[in-house]
Amino acid sequence: DDTPKRGGILTMARIADVVSFEPVVPSDNMSIWAKLLIFQLLVRTNPSGDGVVPDLATSWDISDDKRTYTFHLNPKATFSDGTPVTSEDVAFSFGRTVYDKDSPWGSLFPKLTMETPDVHTIIFKLQQDWAPFLAAASLHGAAIVPKAYFNKVGVNVFADKPIGSGPFLLTEWKKGDSVTFGRNPHFWDPNRPYLDGVVLSIVADDNVRMLKAQSGEIDIGTQVPFNQVDKLKHASGLDIQIVPYTRIDWIQFNEKLPVFQDVKIRQAINYAVDKEAIIKAVLFGYGEVPTTFLPKMFMADVTDKPYPYDLAKAKELMAASSMPTGFTVKCLINSGDTIFAQVAQIVQQMLLPLGIKISIQPEEGNTVFAQTSAGQYEMAQGYMTSDIFDPCELVAFAGAGDEGSDSVWTFYNNPKVDQLATAALGELDEAKRRGIYLDMQRQVFADAPYLWLYWTPAITAMRDNVHGFRVLPTGNYWLEDVWKS
Amino acid sequence: MQVVAASLVFIPLALMRRSPMAEQPLLSVIGLDKYFPLRRSLVAGFMGQPQHWVQAAQGVTFTVARGESFGLVGESGCGKTTLGRLVLGLLPVDDGAIRFDGQDVTKVDPATRRALRRQMQMVFQDPYSSLNPRMRIGRAIAEPLRLHGIVPADQVEHEVARLLERVGLPSSAAGRYPSELSGGQRQRVGIARALSVRPKLLVADEAVSGLDVSVRAQVLNLLDDLRRDLGLTLLFISHDLGVIEYLCETVGVMYLGTMVENGPTSQVFARPAHPYTRALLASIPRADPTLAQSDETPLAGEPPSPVNPPSGCPFRTRCPDAQGMCETSPPRVTLPGGRWAACHFAAETMNAQLQ
Amino acid sequence: MLTYIVRRLLLMIPVALGITLAVFLLVRLIPGDPARAILGIHATPVLMAAVRARLGLDRGIGMQYLLYLRSLVQGDFGISYYYGQPVAQLVLGRMVPTLVLLLYSTIISLVIAIPAGILAATQQGRGADHVLRVVATAGLGLPSYWTGFILILLLSVTFHLFPIAGYGNTWGARLYNLFLPALTCALNVAPLVMRALRTSLGEALGAGFIDTARAKGLPARAVLLSHALRVAILPALHVLGLNIGFLVGNTVLVENVFAVPGLGQLMISSIGTRDYPTIQMVTLMFGIIVVLIYLITDLGQIMLDPRVRRSEIG
């Protein structure tokens, strides 16, 4: 029976707590994915991760010069306190995202002005050509909040007691334990959500989280450990959902170090590591060898496989490099990350034939981040996920040398890449833009500022009575279509 | 050796004025006071509640002549051990003087005191805790010999054997641990150790109380021999009157931190002048069934708390003869035969014993 | 009694001051920058400087400590860098599960340790004694996260006796939920208590007053329970009190495995996020819990032992 049924509470176990429901600032996934249950966005990423679909805006018009975007808001949209959503609220929310001093998202938007001709229409006028505007508009950081309430209570209270126009509303937040959502009675669609509520509980331990899913104590357990996927697939009453996700893992090189300024060494390392073997041993096959420096996402579709496992070639490159007999290097890893500890050990072994001796330096996660971002490291573990479907965010973060992050603090800086990245932002023709990105990705890959390891999917365990649940490429999930039988 | 104690005058000032040439006592204790503070809580201190003191010694005065054996008796907790420790300098005195060999040991500098202290040794009551359980007998005795260079290094071993022999132990005992010895044997080791530094004064604190009758006899004989052979002076602390009577020429009877009677043992025991001494003597079970059990009723009640001693005569709360005047401090009544007793009725009590 | 408690509480002041200083310094020494932790990957020097200024991290460390003490006295424990909320609110909410877990596991420890200790003491040197001692040692040496998980596999997954993890909403559910974590903690502590009880009960059974009790014609059970155990339980409780620190530390691990929203979990996560005010207060709370538990066990000792009662309170 496929007709959705009303009622029921969906319990979902995740590994960590929400930090805050402040709409703009938090950049941790637990907060982002939770806040998307209570807020609407203007538009949202589609399930295939290559475009947007309506959310608060039911439709939009784009001017021919692609500088003017007119969004028509859903007139039925209402905040959970009963006040209707107006274009004023949208302008306010976007204003914070684009201009607020605490907002980290400013660089995703061009210079723009907003106009609100009526309560249900908002017009964005861009001052420059900006191809990824729709993608940027789908950013979680641009969630729509009620201006009046927000201004009344202030950002700190709002972060704890948010109000949105999404399908759910926050009913209880037991810090460190669980976040409970109820149905938003004012949601624009009277039929949805089907669920009466959602409980996001915290179960940090992988084993325990899976056992809870298996036993039916929870409906959904996120982040299934790779080694358990095969076993859980056969567990009765449990469905394992494996969907592509915009995450790529790597080991990065600090190019301030002379050895890593030598591209041959970086390439040699990329050749010497058998990623297939790692994926098999550590991820139990649930991963892919990346073909580009971006996560598996829109426009990240370089299909030539640039660094197959080729020890002979690696040795050749090494012999021709500035350190033909090898060297010793430290690799920072996150001490709590058992998966990566294994990866690091394998990489350590695989690089021995090149004479590269890695000493693994585990540090507590925050220290790793602090040292990496301060440029005080030699090699380090790293990964990224994308907040939007368009590559522009990550290209700026991990490829461009002139942005704030110095290519994730590898200090990789290729002016050609920077130039291409800037060009892509303003290129309104999609085919051409794709071409620019392809060129750029090939360039970054050739320069090998990272040892790319794998793309991993989002793997979720859910009870077989849960319907309509799907993790999007951006990692989040919309639960208004979910129902339990 | 004949004892001269009987001729001493028991007035401190007079005692101090005596010329050193004359038969100077080895030890004289003059007006010794010792109070232990009773632990009190911090809060009580804050609140200014009064500090309580345990009266362990109060105005204790006596002398011990060279070569004499002085017995100290009294019930448990009356301050005998404290007195012994004060004499040895193991506890600081609160008031009074202790003259050893002419020097006031309470006033000398630490170095001199250390040297003096070596001339006074102690035999402890408990033979089990008086020896380091982890040290062989031989080493325990050799250690002071070596440290103070009492004999040349190459003769230490010989000296240890000699000392062991002196106290009646085989020289093979040197290789044993205390746990391998019996109580009496340990007590002898303790004596040998004390003798190793060739002291002039030996304080024996209940040195035979823990021992069996037959072993006790051995140790008593040993102490007596030592005294005779080495001219040792003995301060013998015990609550066993039989032993005191046997070993000591002079006796001091203590009650609640004060000395209540002092004099030649034979006279004191024959005609006690203080009612407490009388009660004490009546309480000794005599190993002779033909002696009718003393018809004196045993002392009633328990000794009063030393924290709260009775005013006046400390014994008055249990004394069968107590009268109103006993609420004032009793005089020290000097009696014939070099005796004194701290009781208003000392002379009467003593004379009553004649009948 | 009251003065005794007052005295003990007064004595706690220097200890508490010492704890605050130690905690404060310790936390400052943790490498890593809270500003960066708050801002995440979007940290820019300007934003970071702003955050530091907002948090008062730009002042001298002595000043920071004095300010910290001043606000402590005012009952202000600061704002969590991470959650942006008053720490007090955050931490106090987490105390309840930890305290319940502690109390619960203490009770379970005693429930396990007392019969086991009695058995071992009365069977001293025989089979049951040896078996119990080996089992106890095993309980002591095995990491609690591992035994915890094995317990889940055994009791929850195989026999469906208990929920796998979580905390629960009603007190009934909580007690039910916390049973396994409490048992896991207890498995580490019970052996210590059992061993202490075995020794003390063994000693008590050889004591003179046991002979007196038997000579009165008391039945064996009465001798054991109302004479020997009454005396022997005191040293065992003392050992329990001494090991409360260990038990408290253990909750850190166990809370993580069993998803109990307590102080331990908060501590681990705030170390991860460099949430100074939170770490400070959590550690302070742990310290206070331990000191209070010492006080309680000492008081218990005094209540149960007339010998200490007078000398301590006098």
Place this chain on the structure above:
Amino acid sequence: MKHWPRNLKLGLGLMMGWVLVAVFGPMLLPGDPTAMDLMHSLHPPSLAFPFGTDNLGRGVFTRVIYGTRTDLQIALFCVVPAFVIGTTVGLVAGYFGKLTDAISMRLVDIAVAFPFFVAVIAIVAVLGPGLKNMYIAVAAVGWVSYARITRAEILVVKQADYVQAARLLGFGNTRILAHHILPNVIVQAAVYATSDAVLDIFLGSSLGWLGLGAQPPLPEWGLIIADGYSFVSQAPWISGFPGLAIVLLAVSLSLLGDGLADALRPELGRA
């Protein structure tokens, strides 16, 4: 020797066995405890792999044998500094009393107020993960127990007649402390050390699990258990065998402790 209690003999024998395993085990084993063989991951115990293999294809047996070294080292390096510092502080505080005592005991009070485990986690978080820092952290907080034990013992022994006798014989403080007091108080601390060692191994494995203790690929029992933790239901042998090893070592240590305690009793008691 013939009068040694059975527990002591057993405990010493077992501990000797462990030391032998630690010293010679690695020499006799051909394998490298860190060498991976991704083709043979998660093999159940077999003739070739007596304890099976982990997910990286490393022989659990080899790792457990090599781990003996690490874990004995943990026991030693955690216990010895804490022991030395603690007994010294306890000795000085207990013997000299007064101000020294008051100060050190307040210090002890503060250190005691930190739950041992919490303090170690916090300190390791400060210093960075790894065994070396764990040793430092344990020494920083672990001395307290030894100080308390030693002090309590000293307060008793100090009053013992044989110490008074030593004073009377004119021995100096150092001599009395070293020859007469220390040998009689150290034993309690030594007995405690055996159970403390068990606790430290426990601590090591827990820190390993939090990623703060021994670091991969070092073979360490706690770490092997942690490695095997995510495979408990699939490959129980990975964590089971090192778990067994911990239990056995713990039993050996506690036998040794009980034996030591037994051995010392009759000597002190009244024969």
Place this chain on the structure above:
Amino acid sequence: MVDLLTVDHLGIGIPRGSNTVALVEDVSFTVRAGESYGIVGESGCGKSTTIRAIIRLLTGKARITRGAVRFDGVDLAQAKESALQSIRGAGIGMVFQDPLTALNPVLTVGRQIAEGLRYHGQLSAADRHARMLEAMRLVGLPDPARIAASYPHELSGGQRQRAAIAIALIASPRLLLADEPTTALDVTIQAQILRLLSDLRSRLGMALVLVTHDLGVVAQTCDRVAVMYSGRIVEEAPIRRIFENPRHPYTVALLNSIPRGSRAGHPLHPIAGMPPDPAHRPSGCSFAARCPNRQTDCEAVAPGWTPDAGGGGFACFHPARAHAEVPHG
């Protein structure tokens, strides 16, 4: 007088390895109703072991290996635990050596005294309380109500010993076993306790077995006395005979080592050597090695029991000379 307690060829041993070490061998004696019987001997000779065996409260692994202990016709050596429970306290009371450890430190004195009645007869709590106060008054404890509510550590040594006696007496036993009841006490207090025991005996008609190493105490308290040496009774006699005409050389030696009066009149004669280790007793007389009268036959076989006219006897081949008649003094 009737025989209340008969100890018959009692042997007590302790397993060591595969064999048994005899702590007490072949001990026989009889105590009549209302009589006061003393057992003396040096430390370790087996006095405590013997009387503990009577109510079967041996320490450690010590066991009765042979013989019988008949009390009121029941052989206690064979009796079941339940039977013993009803005899302990009600039939036989016992006072243990050390008043400090004989009382449970965490229970009030009153409770410990009254407890003895709980399992003997069906008295109400109020009755038990009344009996308790009465027993405390009987042993001369002042202010019974206050002391009943106190804990042992709050009492003096003498008070504790009295409380221990009250515990033993509360169920009105017909036999009181007292193991060194005064060794830990001051002489003046000792005198009080000994006086108390004598009074109680004459008032309640209770028999008393008094174990001590203090011959003075025995001399003042007992009608008959047994001298033990190395696990055996070596001599038994009415009290005056022992002191005036000791026959066994050990008894003689024991009397000679007591200081009586000053040194001058009575030199002490300690017994040389030490008693044998129970595990290595010689095959002959245990005292032979230390005995001044020793002859070759002593070392061959243990001497048998020689009864004497006064109702006692001794175990010796070469006893001290018997006086024709006990002189009166």
